[in-house]
Every structure is written in C-alpha cells, then in structure tokens.
Amino acid sequence: MKFQPMASHFIDGKYVESAGGEEIDVFYPATGEIIARLHAATPAVVEQALQSAMNAQKGWGAMTGTERGRVLRRAADILRARNYELSELETHDTGKPIQETLVADVSAGADALEYFGGLAGSLTGEYIPLSNGDFAFTTPEPLGVCVGIGAWNYPIQIACSKAAPALACGNTMIFKPSETTPLSALKLAEALMEAGAPSGVFNVVQGYGDVGAALVLDQRVAKVSLTGSVPTGRKVYAAAAQGMKHVTMELGGKSPLIVFDDADLEKSVSGAILGNFFSSGQVCSNGTRVFVQRGIKTAFLERLFSRLASAKIGDPMDPDVNFGPLISGRQVEIVKAYIAKGLAEGARLVYGGSQLDGPGFYLQPTVFTDVTDEMTIALEEIFGPVMSVLEFETEEEVVVRANATEFGLAAGVFTKDLVRAHRVAKDFEAGTCYINTYNVSPVEAPFGGSKLSGVGRENSKLALHHYTEMKTVYVSMNELRAPY
Numbered sequence: 001m002k003f004q005p006m007a008s009h010f011i012d013g014k015y016v017e018s019a020g021g022e023e024i025d026v027f028y029p030a031t032g033e034i035i036a037r038l039h040a041a042t043p044a045v046v047e048q049a050l051q052s053a054m055n056a057q058k059g060w061g062a063m064t065g066t067e068r069g070r071v072l073r074r075a076a077d078i079l080r081a082r083n084y085e086l087s088e089l090e091t092h093d094t095g096k097p098i099q100e101t102l103v104a105d106v107s108a109g110a111d112a113l114e115y116f117g118g119l120a121g122s123l124t125g126e127y128i129p130l131s132n133g134d135f136a137f138t139t140p141e142p143l144g145v146c147v148g149i150g151a152w153n154y155p156i157q158i159a160c161s162k163a164a165p166a167l168a169c170g171n172t173m174i175f176k177p178s179e180t181t182p183l184s185a186l187k188l189a190e191a192l193m194e195a196g197a198p199s200g201v202f203n204v205v206q207g208y209g210d211v212g213a214a215l216v217l218d219q220r221v222a223k224v225s226l227t228g229s230v231p232t233g234r235k236v237y238a239a240a241a242q243g244m245k246h247v248t249m250e251l252g253g254k255s256p257l258i259v260f261d262d263a264d265l266e267k268s269v270s271g272a273i274l275g276n277f278f279s280s281g282q283v284c285s286n287g288t289r290v291f292v293q294r295g296i297k298t299a300f301l302e303r304l305f306s307r308l309a310s311a312k313i314g315d316p317m318d319p320d321v322n323f324g325p326l327i328s329g330r331q332v333e334i335v336k337a338y339i340a341k342g343l344a345e346g347a348r349l350v351y352g353g354s355q356l357d358g359p360g361f362y363l364q365p366t367v368f369t370d371v372t373d374e375m376t377i378a379l380e381e382i383f384g385p386v387m388s389v390l391e392f393e394t395e396e397e398v399v400v401r402a403n404a405t406e407f408g409l410a411a412g413v414f415t416k417d418l419v420r421a422h423r424v425a426k427d428f429e430a431g432t433c434y435i436n437t438y439n440v441s442p443v444e445a446p447f448g449g450s451k452l453s454g455v456g457r458e459n460s461k462l463a464l465h466h467y468t469e470m471k472t473v474y475v476s477m478n479e480l481r482a483p484y
C-alpha cells in the first residue's frame with residue numbers, strides 16, 4: 001500500500017505501533033480502494049503520549065519564543081518543499097482534487113506554522129503601575145499539554161492551525177486526527193522533528209471517538225481544541241468542563257449568502273460556487289442558504305447552471321479535475337437522504353442530484369430552488385454539494401431570515417452598494433463575514449463561529465490568547481500593614 005505509514009502513531013519523536021488496537025482502514029474516495037491500514041491507540045499508547053507530552057512541556061516552555069518560532073518556521077519550509085508529495089497524500093486521504101490540495105491545504109498549514117512562528121517571540125505581558133510605587137506585571141504562561149482533535153475535510157490544515165499557536169506559546173500537543181483521514185498529521189510530526197522540535201512536543205495518536213474522549217477526560221490535559229460537528233462538540237465541551245479545561249470549538253454551520261439585485265453577476269456566481277462546491281461541498285463555512293433577490297434570480301440561475309456545466313468531475317489526481325468525490329460511501333448516503341428530503345418537502349431540484357455510476361463516492365453538484373426557510377435542507381448542515389436557493393425581496397426581510405438559524409459560523413453578502421454591504425455585515429450573527437467574496441480564511445484574520453458553531457477563534461493573534469493563561473504578579477515597594 002503506497003501510503004502506508006511506518007506505524008500508526010508518532011510519539012516522543014518516533015513512530016509507535018499498537019497492533020492490538022482496533023483497525024482503521026483508510027480508503028481512497030475516488031476508487032474505494034484501501035490505501036493504508038492503521039490501528040487505533042490502546043490505553044497504553046494514549047498513556048505513552050500523555051507522558052511524553054508532559055515530560056517535553058517544561059523544556060519547550062522554557063525556551064524563548066524566538067527559539068520556538070525558529071522551529072515552527074523551519075517546519076513551514078519543510079512542508080512547502082514537500083508540497084506536491086504531501087498534497088498527493090492529502091488527495092488520496094480526502095478525495096479532494098490535487099488542484100485544490102496543492103494550493104489550499106499543505107500551504108495553508110505552512111502559513112500557520114510561519115505566522116505563529118513569527119509571533120512566538122512577541123509574546124509579552126504588561127507593566128501596570130499601582131499606588132505609591134507598587135506595581136504589577138503580567139506574563140502569558142503556556143497552558144501545558146493541549147489536545148487537538150481533527151475533522152476529515154482539511155486534515156493537515158486543521159493539525160497545523162492547532163499545533164502552530166499551541167507550540168508557539170510553549171505548550172505541547174497530542175493531536176488525534178479524524179479516523180477517516182489519519183495520514184497527513186504524521187507527516188507534520190515528522191516535519192516538526194526534522195525542524196528541531198524536541199521529542200514529545202507534538203505527538204499524533206490515532207483512534208475513533210473513544211480515544212478522543214479518553215484524552216479529553218485526562219486530568220493532565222489543560223486544553224482541548226476540537227474541529228468537528230455540533231453533536232461531538234457538545235460531548236467534548238461537557239467532558240472538558242469536568243476538569244474546567246480551556247476549549248476551542250470549531251463546529252458546523254448553515255451559513256447564509258445574500259445576493260442583491262445590484263450585485264456583480266459573475267462575482268456572486270463565483271461566490272456561490274466557492275461557497276457550495278469547493279471540496280465537493282464539505283466545508284464548514286459553506287454558504288449553503290443562497291438568498292437571491294427576485295430581480296436577479298433568473299440571470300443568477302442561468303449563469304450558475306452554465307458554469308456548473310463546465311465543472312470537471314473525475315479522478316482527483318488529474319490536474320484538470322476540479323470536482324472530486326465525497327469522503328465516503330456513508331457521506332454519500334447522508335447527502336442523498338437530504339436530497340430526498342428536499343424533494344419530499346417540495347423543493348425543486350434544478351441541477352444534479354444523482355450519484356455517479358462506477359467506483360468511488362461521487363455525487364453531482366446539486367441545486368434546489370423554491371426552498372423555504374422551514375425546509376430541512378435549509379435548516380440542517382448537509383456537508384455535501386447541495387445548494388439551496390431562497391428568494392427574497394427586501395434587505396430587512398433577508399437579514400432576519402439569514403440570522404434565523406442556530407448556527408453562526410459564516411455569512412456573506414454580494415452587492416455593489418458598499419454602505420448596504422457594511423450595514424448587512426454588521427447585522428449578521430456570525431463569526432466570519434464576507435463582502436463580495438466567500439470562504440477565504442487567511443491565517444492573519446480570526447476564524448470561528450458564534451451560537452452553536454463554536455467557541456473561541458483560530459488563526460490571527462487572537463489564537464495566542466486561547467493557548468496561554470495570563471499570570472499577574474503584584475509587587476509591593478512599601479511597608480505592609482495588617483489590621484491586627
């Protein structure tokens with residue numbers, strides 16, 4: 001098997017196997033063939049990872065930020081130098097077209113390592129003058145051992161988005177990738193080691209939800225950062241609360257994308273395509289509720305259909321292919337059930353909707369019109385290539401409807417009226433908003449959700465606050481009196 005790693009886990013600077021652990025078969029979504037076979041961590045392997053991360057933390061935390069940053073920046077260079085090889089791996093693990101993974105996965109991970117590596121040396125506290133010459137000062141302290149748990153849609157990017165700020169701040173990390181896409185995090189561990197990270201600073205353990213749960217509950221873990229679905233987020237948040245642990249929750253969404261009559265037609269169609277069909281629709285921040293104002297609806301749909309007709313669906317390793325399979329047969333069944341529900345509830349299927357014949361987990365890009373706010377396909381996260389088009393008339397109406405969701409991950413607006421664009425963005429109840437663009441998430445800007453979509457932010461300087469705890473030291477320069 002071409003993508004079989006040396007062993008399932010990476011702990012204390014080396015590959016570790018757990019032959020007795022439950023089997024994890026890794027499939028290439030384009031063919032369904034098994035490309036690697038791993039084993040879930042046993043309790044002994046989880047313990048080994050915890051010990052290693054605990055032992056490494058003191059030394060790593062005692063290094064200067066500049067020294068830690070140098071390691072992260074070297075790791076970024078290593079990932080970039082191996083971009084093709086790692087993108088090929090990511091394409092086989094996820095089924096995403098190589099033209100996507102070459103530009104949006106490994107390189108985004110490298111960006112995170114570079115960015116947080118650059119910031120590591122700038123972590124400082126403040127001096128606070130108090131009365132009569134007394135003062136206090138603060139120092140941002142590492143939290144200790146952090147656990148990262150990943151989803152399957154952006155495996156290496158998620159691993160880097162968690163590891164880079166955690167390590168920059170002097171923490172160590174145990175990362176558990178999704179059982180569906182376990183391969184590339186091991187390559188990140190290799191790159192960090194080669195870049196000079198001491199053994200135990202970044203460990204990878206494989207497993208299903210029970211392995212994640214064991215890590216979250218362990219008393220030695222100070223923080224948990226999860227990327228996953230809302231139901232898993234609820235469980236992980238509740239378990240972390242028992243130990244009063246810090247959490248970051250990057251969860252699901254059902255984001256609105258509003259297209260006003262005056263929008264640039266080509267741009268808004270591009271936004272809707274990027275916000276619904278990139279990664280075959282398996283993107284958390286997708287704008288799957290596309291609200292189109294009545295006056296532009298016919299032109300918008302005509303242009304959308306003609307551009308969708310030019311999508312090249314096929315072998316993700318073909319550099320011309322821009323629409324690949326879904327992650328698994330199970331995911332195809334989930335999405336097909338939503339398509340059936342859309343039809344049963346009266347939505348009009350106007351594009352796609354079918355599974356492709358042959359091997360692999362392919363589903364056509366799918367568009368529904370005549371969707372109303374209370375339909376299941378307008379309320380629930382589908383996590384597949386299904387766009388719902390809803391019609392609206394006024395700005396006041398559409399903002400209320402856009403916000404009428406339990407999620408709050410992202411939201412977008414397309415219009416040439418910039419005053420209106422800013423007004424609408426101000427009113428959006430979402431963590432990440434877009435004006436005349438969609439689904440960009442550069443490392444420099446905060447990314448994350450409100451409401452059920454999450455807690456905390458990844459990317460940007462804000463992420464450093466989620467991996468440090470401020471210590472305050474009061475210093476008296478005067479005599480100290482007590483009442484008795």
Ligand SMILES: NC(=O)c1ccc[n+]([C@@H]2O[C@H](COP(=O)([O-])OP(=O)(O)OC[C@H]3O[C@@H](n4cnc5c(N)ncnc54)[C@H](O)[C@@H]3O)[C@@H](O)[C@H]2O)c1
Nearest residue numbers: 150151152177178208209212213228229232250251252284
């Ligand atoms: N907000 C974001 O940044 C973001 C990014 C990507 C994906 N997502 C979301 O992720 C979801 C898709 O990914 P998924 O299907 O892998 O999600 P999932 O919730 O099924 O699994 C996520 C991870 O949690 C682990 N897990 C499951 N049960 C656990 C438990 N009890 N304790 C600890 N860990 C446990 C899984 O093994 C996996 O590694 C979608 O809802 C999507 O919106 C969010």
